[in-house]
Amino acid sequence: MTGEGVTTAQHPPQPWHALSADEVAGVWETGEQGLAEAAVARRRAQYGPNQLAEAPPPSPLVVLARQFRSPLIYILVIAAIVTLLLREYLDAIVIGIVVAINAMIGFWQERKAEQAVRALAQLVVPVARVVRHGREQEVDSRELVPGDVVLLEPGARVPADLRLRAATALEIDESLLTGESAPVRKQLAPLAPETVLADRRCMAYSGSVVTSGRGHGVVVATGQETELGAIAGLIRQTRELATPLQVRMGRFARFIGLAVAAGSALAFATGLALGGDLQQMFLTAVALAVAAIPEGLPIAVTVTLALGVHRMAKRHAIVRRLPAVETLGSTTVIGSDKTGTLTENRMTVQELWAGGESQPAGQPATPGTPLYEALLAGVLTNEAEIYETDRGGHSSGDPTEVALLTAAAAAGIIPDEVRDAYPLFAEIPFEPERRYSASIRERDGGHVTFVKGAPERIAEMCTHQLAPDGTLAPLDRAAVAEAAAALAGRGLRVLAMAGSGPHDRLTDPEQVAEPAGLVLLGLQGMLDPPRPGVAESIATCRGAGIRVVMITGDHAATAAAIAARLGLIDPAAPAAVLTGEELARLDDDQLRARVPEVTVYARVAPEDKLRVVAALQARGEVVAVTGDGVNDAPALKAAAIGVAMGRTGTDVAREASDMVLTDDNFVSIAAAVEEGRTTFDNIRKASFFLVSTGAATIIAILVGLWLGWPLLMLPAQLLWLNLVTNGLQDKALAFEPGEQGLLERPPRPVDEGVIPKPLWGRIALVGVVMAAGTLAMFNWELTRSGSLTSAQTVALTTMVVFMACHVGNARVAHHSAFRVSPLANPFLLVATVAALGVHIAALYAPPTQFLLRVEPIDLAAWLRIVPVALTVVVAVELDKLVRRTVATRRLRKASGG
Known part of the structure; x- marks a missing residue:
């Protein structure tokens, strides 16, 4: 031993x-x-x-802790601590509930996704x-x-x-x-x-x-x-990158925090300068900060992401981490693996050359024709099996030989029948140095030899070929070589088929000599075909401004052929293909310069794939990577979003990914892109709604203080306004359906915030209109009745009705809100009615009257409030009209019209 x-x-x-x-x-x-x-x-x-x-799955505590990694959550925690120090326990409890609900939604969704991914892993002894x-x-x-x-x-x-x-x-x-x-x-x-x-x-x-x-x-x-x-x-x-949403929300939260802190400090200083009570002004400043901070935004974002996860799951995509839902909507480049992702990972005969003619696979074959004989040879020099089970068709053996059987069956040749008709006598197995395999079959008392292998090797054994009419003709070596080169040039793997006429019966299977003097029967060209619908999905991605590149370990010719079939490259553009050997000769700067013009990366190693992803990211691209193999895992982790295959993908790839496709189909990615964009749009709508109403509150309070008026709203009323009334509507915006033309837009710029610059102007407009209306109604009621409580109630109610009107503005950024049916999002309709109903009930219920310091208002006040609140709709519609007109004129000017 x-x-x-x-x-x-x-x-x-x-x-x-x-x-x-x-x-x-x-x-x-x-x-x-x-x-x-x-x-x-x-x-x-x-x-x-x-x-x-x-790597063990993250513990429940780790998953729960991840839900608190948000600047907005930090602000809420600080607000809760301040309210506790001020002994405003009710306010602190409400804020605490907001934070807890947000954490539990995110925790539940991530744990559910983790369980779904692990359920995909097959147990293998x-x-x-x-x-x-x-x-x-x-x-x-x-x-x-x-x-x-x-x-x-x-x-x-x-x-x-x-x-x-x-x-x-x-x-x-x-x-x-x-x-x-x-x-x-x-x-x-x-x-x-x-x-x-x-x-x-x-x-x-x-x-x-x-x-x-x-x-x-x-x-x-x-x-x-x-x-x-x-x-x-x-x-x-490999370090995981923060998703675009996480980066944007971080910047947004910091800006909101600074703006709210500045506004609250200004209110506090103004109140003191005008002779206000120190404690009352401090309490008002804190309440204003809590009211202006969009406490509902973390929950709205989490609910929107969770809904996006749910919708994606229906479209065959399991999202493992909530922020990844939106990332596909920001993606500018998708780096896709070829085998099993763009293709079926199943060799298939695509084209045959027999009798001097090329024809696609799947054509019926008549016995005696060159096509039939070429397919027959593919069956008889074959050890694979295809069979039916209760679960459908299955196969065993070499994928190339399975492809030959499948091609024959599609042409009407039943493999089991012809094998029975030609019993096996002896065979010569394939060896690399031999470059062919042979099968000697019994037929009519003698033996017939069939051979398959490399075209140039089989041609050396042949002296004749089959003519189109099935008769023998001298072998035209140049024509055979040209046909084989043409098939290979289209990225096909080419096998030649040959056979002998009946010869003397052999006696010893061990004494079979190398075949010679054969008749060339034909050529079969095969490849791993593209998945159905992938070409259309790539076109959809292109229309959405997303570039798709192929990153594969396969040979350059095969990868280029598949890329051409999918419409990724022009076959006449060799610069679009870069091999691993060529990539290794480029330094990082040279690679960054090349990536814009390269669409296919062939024969690359895992570390090469990482370099390609890094080079794209260095140019500011948001990169999504798809793959199923272990070799794909490092790039899946390094990308902004890694998309693994659920059925054929490895456990390692799934563990490194952010999203798993349960149907292993690239087609599902286009659907996921659409859902990702819808998700971000809805986050933007909720953010716009909450920030604009918060801006209105700050402006109204500050202007009221500067005018020397009493406080428009008490701290408890400000909290009611923010956490109860608009807290229903912002969540309902998560259910907004995707807008038309969503996949015709370019990806969002990387440096664009949650709220783009044009919307900040609209936020200012909305803030001024709502604040002016609220101030006007407060002053009217105070002058008319002389009751501060009645005036504060009217001001609070005016703001509530303003929000109910304004939420419709948030549904569409560019077009008129009247083009969208209220029934398209029934949740929003119900939430708006509920918010108004809850507030009206609070005006007439003694417990809430006591807590909020409000009182019922008369019909005349309501008749004044509603028209005033509708002015925000008019203002936003005019703003949209002006912006559309300006954009149209610029477009006409740019096009020379």
Whole structure:
């Protein structure tokens, strides 16, 4: 038995793929008999378990603490502390309730999303077949150690990084690591040290899947030392960025905090200068601050985001963190993986060349025609299976061979029937150095040979080809080469099919010679096709001002072909494609200069994908990244929003993402963009409504103080105004449906705030109109009745009715509010009626009369209040009309009209 092991073996002087299989076995002191149990125990103690360090889900306390990371929440907490110090316990309790409700909504949504994502992960028992002490056995893959000999067979997941020692027609799907859709045919010869991961054909990497063939290899790396472990390290080193919404809300909250503090300080100073009582003025300044701070905004934002999450879930997108809902609406670039995201991750025959003619796959094939014979050869040189189950069609075997069976079935050839008609006698398996596979079949008492493989290799075996009428013709090598080049130029993987006429019956399957003198039957070109609807979704994104780029580990020709089919690039524009090798020669500044003109990044490694994302972000782009493999995870985490695939995506990718697509379809991203923009629009509407009404309150109080009038509203009335009446309507704005033309707008500028500059002018207008109306009604009632309580009640009621009228203005930023049906958002209609109803009830209920210091008002006062409140609608409609007129004139002038 072998296997004492060495302490530095996981870091050899040369990469493992650069060493021969025997050299690797020598380093690890292992062989065909595997390790002895004693050596396994020692190495397990030395190298630890074969597993990646798993990040546990955030604890409930951590998720809850995240809900308080907002400047607006900080302001509310400070306001609550101040009101407690002033012994205004009712006010402090109300503010505390606001903060608690906001935290609980966010906590519930994030925990629910986390549970949904973890439910997508499939439970897999990690088992590996190894040779130890000369015996084959199954062990928990976490117990593997360097030097173990691992056996590989179809369907097995490679449990650790292996240097292969034997490979018989061994093909491995490494798309999880490289993004390359086609399985990799393995061989044993050592490679140059600088060989990139996707081309290391003598290695098998942890997490990849054996699609066909058999082999075995020596474990050279386990756990964190594997390529998967290296990617996990990249993920840990990658810092998550704040979302655009978090940045905007932070700036907005700081501005509001400073403005409110300045306004309150000014009110306090003015009141004292005019002879007001110190304690009363301080209490008024605090109440004014609490009233002017949009306490309802955190809840309104959280409710809006939660509704966006709910709507996205209906459109196949699970959002794991609330701020990410809006991020897609701000996205300017989507960096998409190709395999499994833009494409189906399923090889499909697209085009055939037979009888000197090209035609699309799926055409009916008549026996005896070149098309039929080419498809027949694809079935008979094939070990794959397609079959029906209760859950639909399934397949097993090499994806390329599955594609050949599917193409034949689509043309009317039933694989099981023709295999029964041509019983297998012998076969020659595919080997990289051979570049073909052959199948000798029994037919009419003799044998027939069918061959498939690389076009140039098959052409060497042929002397004739089938003419269009099915007769034999001399082989036109130039025409065959031209046809194969044309198919490859369209990004297709090309296989040639050939066959022999009936020949003498063979007696010994072991004595089959290399085929020769064959007839070329045709060519089949295949690729992993685009998903249905993806091209249209990319066009939708383009119309929304979002640029889509492809970032893949696949070959440049294949990636460019798919990109051309999806409308991403012009096939005649080679500058739009950048390979990983070319990218490696660029420094960061050069890469930043190139990214605007590159649409396809091919043959890239995980660290290259990170560099591309960083270069785009350095140019001010808001980047969303989609992907499903472990290789995508670092970029998913680094992007403003990472979008992982839920069905075929890996757990690592899902854990690194902000959003998970449950249908693995890029089409769902366009829907998510629309929902993200609707979500932000509704946040903006709620913010505009709350800030404009807060501005009106501050202006009215300040002007009243400057005029030497009594206080327009008492502190309790200010809190009632802010927390109860408009507190219903701002939440209802979260239910506003998306506006028309939402996906025809360009993305919002990165430096644009929650409220853009034009809306600040409208806020000032609304503040002045509402403050003037409230002051006028206060003065009218005070002069008429001489009762301060009655005047304050009228002022409070005027502001309440102003808010009920003004909330309609907030529904549409540019067009007339009268173009939107009140029934389009029934929640807002109910909330507005409820706010008025609650206030009217408070005027006539003794308990609230006592708390708020209000009294009933007569019908004449109501008849004055309503027309005055409607002036805010007139003012905003005029403002919109003027702005639309100016914009139209500028557009005409710019277009030369």
